[in-house]
Amino acid sequence: MSKAKETSFLESVNRNFDKAAEFTDIPKGLLNQIRVCNSVYEMRFPVRIGNQIQVIEAYRAQHSHHRLPTKGGIRYSQHVNKDEVEALAALMTYKCAIVDVPFGGAKGGVKINPWQYTEEQLEKITRRYTTELIKKNFIGPGIDVPAPDYGTGPREMAWILDTYVTFKGGEIDAAGCVTGKPVNQNGIRGRNEATGRGVFYGLRELCQTEDAMKKIGLSKGLEGKTVVIQGLGNVGSFTGSIMQNEGGIKIIAVSEYEGSIYDPKGLDIEKLLKFRKETGSIIGFPGSKKLADRSAALELECDILIPAALENQITKTNVKNIKAKIIGEAANGPISADAELVLNKKGIIIVPDMFLNAGGVTVSYFEWLKNLSHMRFGRMEKRFDSNTYSNFVGMVEKMTSKTIGVREKELLTKGADEIDLVRSGLEETMVSSFQQIWETYKRKKKIDGLRSAAFVVALEKISNDYANLGIFP
Ligand code: NAD
Numbered sequence: 001m002s003k004a005k006e007t008s009f010l011e012s013v014n015r016n017f018d019k020a021a022e023f024t025d026i027p028k029g030l031l032n033q034i035r036v037c038n039s040v041y042e043m044r045f046p047v048r049i050g051n052q053i054q055v056i057e058a059y060r061a062q063h064s065h066h067r068l069p070t071k072g073g074i075r076y077s078q079h080v081n082k083d084e085v086e087a088l089a090a091l092m093t094y095k096c097a098i099v100d101v102p103f104g105g106a107k108g109g110v111k112i113n114p115w116q117y118t119e120e121q122l123e124k125i126t127r128r129y130t131t132e133l134i135k136k137n138f139i140g141p142g143i144d145v146p147a148p149d150y151g152t153g154p155r156e157m158a159w160i161l162d163t164y165v166t167f168k169g170g171e172i173d174a175a176g177c178v179t180g181k182p183v184n185q186n187g188i189r190g191r192n193e194a195t196g197r198g199v200f201y202g203l204r205e206l207c208q209t210e211d212a213m214k215k216i217g218l219s220k221g222l223e224g225k226t227v228v229i230q231g232l233g234n235v236g237s238f239t240g241s242i243m244q245n246e247g248g249i250k251i252i253a254v255s256e257y258e259g260s261i262y263d264p265k266g267l268d269i270e271k272l273l274k275f276r277k278e279t280g281s282i283i284g285f286p287g288s289k290k291l292a293d294r295s296a297a298l299e300l301e302c303d304i305l306i307p308a309a310l311e312n313q314i315t316k317t318n319v320k321n322i323k324a325k326i327i328g329e330a331a332n333g334p335i336s337a338d339a340e341l342v343l344n345k346k347g348i349i350i351v352p353d354m355f356l357n358a359g360g361v362t363v364s365y366f367e368w369l370k371n372l373s374h375m376r377f378g379r380m381e382k383r384f385d386s387n388t389y390s391n392f393v394g395m396v397e398k399m400t401s402k403t404i405g406v407r408e409k410e411l412l413t414k415g416a417d418e419i420d421l422v423r424s425g426l427e428e429t430m431v432s433s434f435q436q437i438w439e440t441y442k443r444k445k446k447i448d449g450l451r452s453a454a455f456v457v458a459l460e461k462i463s464n465d466y467a468n469l470g471i472f473p
Contacts, residue, residue, distance in 0.1 A: 009311045010087040012337035017090075020455030023444045026463045034093075034462050037063045037086045038104075043132050047124050049117070056112060058129050060138045060146075063089035063105040066465045069142050070106035071096060071361060073149025073180075074129075074156070076122075077310075080109035084311070088149075091332055091354050092361070094458035099358040099433050101365040106144050108133075114151045126156050130163040139164060141176030141372065147364045148180040150310065153234065154192065157181045176371035179364035188367035188377075190422035191360075196238025197423065198359015199330045200247055201430035203304060206326065206351055209438060216325040216349060218303060223248040226302045228324070230255040230294075231309030232273065232282070235330050235357065239308055240269040249304070253297040254282055260297035261288040298322065307334035314339045322348070329353035344448050352451035354458065355433055362429045366422055377418045386415035433457075 007015070014035065021031050040061040046053045059082055062070045072092040075085075085107050093105025110129055114122060133139040139146065139160075148157060157180045164177045181187035190197070206212055207222045218225070227249045229236050243249045250266040258281045261267070267288060275285050283290055291297055295318065298305060305324035307313045311333030314322060319339040327335065327343065328351045335343065335350060343350060370377060390413045397403055404412070416424070441453035 006312065006315045006317070007336045007338050008083060008087075009333045009336075010083040010090075012312075012333060012335075012340075013087045013090050015337040016340070016451055017455060019448070020452040021459060023447055023452060023456050024459050024463075026459055030463055030466060031459070033466070034064070034066075034459060035090075037061055037089060038065050040082060040086065041133070041136050041138050042082060043129075045128050045132055047121070047128055049121055049124075056110060056125055056128070058108070058110040058132070059085040060108040060133055060144070061085045061089035061106060062138070062144055063107075064093040064462070065104050066093075066462060066469070067096070067102050067104045069103060069140070070144045071101070071103035071147065071179075071364065072106035072108065073147045073360070074108035074110065074152050074160075075149040076110050076112055076114040076151030076156075078111060078113040079310075080111040085109040087311075088332055093462070094455060095354040095358045095361060097458040097461040098355050098437070098454055099362050099429050100461075101358075101361055103145070103361070103365070106146075107149070108146055119155075122156070123159050126159040127163045130160045131167070134164065134167050139177055140168075141171075141173045141368070145176065145364075145368060146178050147360065148234070150233070154180060154182040154187065157187075158185045161185065173372055176368045179367040179371075180360075181367070186367075186371055188363065188370050188422060189417075189419040190426070191363045191367055192234065193238040193242065194363035194422075194426060195235045195330070195357050195360035196240075197242050198362065198426055198430050199235070199239040199306070199308075199328060199356055200242045201359070201427050202351060202356045202434055203243070203326070203328050204247055205431055205434040206349070211442075212349060212438075216347065218325060225249050225304055226252045227304045227306060228253040228255070228297050228300055228302045230298060230305075230307045230313060230334075231331065232256050232276065233308070235360075236306070236308030237269070237273055239306060239330050241273070244269050252302060253291070253300050255291075255294045255297035255309075256282050257294065259283050259294050260291040261285055262291050262297065262300065263288045300324075304328055307331045310334070312336055314343070319343060322346075324348060326351065329356050332357065340449075340451070350449055350451055352454045355437055355450075355454045358433070359426055359430065362426055363422055366425060377421045378416050382415035382417065384415070386413055389413040389415075 043058050088107035089105050096103045157178050160178045165174050175186040204222045213220050253262040276282050299321040301323040304326045306328045308330035313334040315336045316338050319342045326349045332353045437454045
């Protein structure tokens with residue numbers, strides 16, 4: 001039997017754009033300008049691997065220059081191609097607009113399987129890729145600022161910074177050329193967990209929304225909801241542990257590259273992560289049952305399904321088997337446009353990627369601001385605030401002739417550290433962005449779901465930017 005042709009990731013993004021654009025009054029020409037990718041640098045460069053020269057294919061796409069710098073992660077995967085990078089760059093444009101992060105969208109990709117290279121070889125590839133970007137003026141704190149994505153992390157970002165500084169010695173804001181760096185190398189506390197923590201805040205907000213929960217027959221609040229997670233990398237693992245520790249959810253199944261496991265009583269995510277680190281696999285985790293294959297977990301009955309691996313995981317092929325009530329898109333583009341039509345008809349709530357995984361770019365924005373200000377958040381005010389609160393607590397004790405306990409006093413008189421401020425800024429961003437999307441969803445009567453509503457929010461903000469630039473009447 002021939003398989004139905006699946007929509008590509010880029011086609012899905014563009015189809016979703018077109019569908020949502022009908023709910024705006026933005027002129028056609030401006031919509032075209034917002035939709036297209038402004039520039040792509042496609043490169044091939046040689047790297048010596050062992051005693052051979054290997055030609056590496058790589059990209060950097062800058063989708064929109066309406067705000068600068070452009071911003072977006074760098075992906076290392078053997079599936080990287082120009083369309084994928086353009087689709088991811090487009091999502092970055094809409095994502096930044098939704099969470100009011102003043103950047104244009106970009107994305108980079110290097111077509112390699114990072115797990116097949118040694119650390120030394122990966123460093124060579126990363127440094128050479130960065131050099132190519134510098135040569136073509138595709139990187140810089142005011143030009144284009146990469147960050148981690150699938151297959152990359154703080155280590156790669158540190159190599160990028162070091163290469164940039166080697167070429168641009170003396171550039172005062174050089175540290176802002178890349179985000180997601182290690183904390184001791186101009187990074188920011190809370191960046192590593194940011195995407196997962198943002199997913200938590202976003203889903204918590206949805207579950208607090210009475211109308212939404214009524215629609216799908218679930219009780220209000222995150223506590224006790226059953227959850228399935230696909231992918232235990234940076235995003236999936238932090239999403240799981242934060243939602244479990246702070247949201248009281250029950251993770252009933254997890255899917256990873258090697259397969260998927262199920263335990264209706266709930267999997268302890270931190271123990272599972274430790275188990276995988278030690279054994280190299282989630283299979284065999286005590287108390288769990290192995291499912292048929294890695295995609296079987298997606299088809300389980302659950303309250304919330306969280307794809308946190310890659311795009312096109314829910315497609316025409318498996319959409320009819322999806323039984324979740326909510327799908328939280330922690331990954332970019334996990335649902336194809338065709339599959340979405342079916343899910344919407346089934347009444348499943350999709351919390352879209354361009355909102356839900358925006359925690360990463362939000363905290364990247366904080367990191368960039370920290371780099372430009374050359375100072376850690378909280379340094380100026382922490383002690384001052386703490387002393388003021390202490391005086392206040394002392395006064396209350398005096399006036400009431402009562403002593404406040406040591407633990408309570410500690411809590412009441414604490415000045416905010418960098419991590420407190422980052423988390424607070426992230427929470428505020430996710431909560432207020434969700435409210436904007438929800439309000440738009442309610443206001444546009446015939447709109448089909450939260451993705452279209454999120455697009456409308458993004459498109460209206462971007463078109464305003466163009467109007468402010470005076471480019472269009
Ligand atoms: P990662 O490389 O840290 O982890 C991805 C994990 O998914 C890996 O453990 C991999 O083994 C697993 N995986 C791959 N294919 C799978 C499959 N078919 N089934 C089950 N598991 C599979 O990547 P990440 O940074 O966590 O990114 C994941 C997704 O989140 C991507 O779509 C990325 O674009 C998106 N995202 C990442 C960030 C970030 O800050 N890292 C920010 C926003 C969005």
